[in-house]
Amino acid sequence: MSWGKLLQPDLVLGGPILSLSPELVQQHGLAGLILDVDETLVPMSISQASEELKGWVEEIRPIASIWLVSNNLSRTRISSIANALQLPYLLGARKPSRKKLREAASSMNLPIEHIAMVGDRLFTDVLAGNRLGMFTILVEPMVNPNQLNRKYPVRSLEVRISKALGASLAPFQSVDTDSLS
16 A cells, blocks of 8 residues: 555544534544544644533544544553543544454454544554445544644644645545535
8 A cells, every 4th residue: 555545644624623513424424533632633732622622522432433433652641631521531642553442342342444543644544444344434623722923833734744645634624514405
């Protein structure tokens, strides 16, 4: 498989994880979500889950199993976020390694093609999910509303390299069915 294909998300949201609706999850036949934590769910400068994120998890929980899988090694940080969301978690994943993704997927007891890896990074989250044959979803980083500098140089570099290797990163456009009639 080419690098362009390995770095190609199945779905580019063009917004933060909160824009991943239950309808979109069901539309893609997903029964499980493996979520990255840092910058995907919670900005690095914040150590707790927002009320908005808790509400999103409660909307998704009835339709999909959810696990958190993070490269972060801080048990204090990741367990605090996972406990607030009442979700199981694995830390120290070393994505793009597939080991912890396999472990979470195995715990879900679902076919791998019905599980999505959701994250904000191409070279860790998307690459790991694609290497395992999962559906992959790229989200925009979760930002701290109190922080003026919202630049993500490593992510920007990953996007440029991925595009140069042939990945198309055009955001998903939802179709307004009312305007079609």
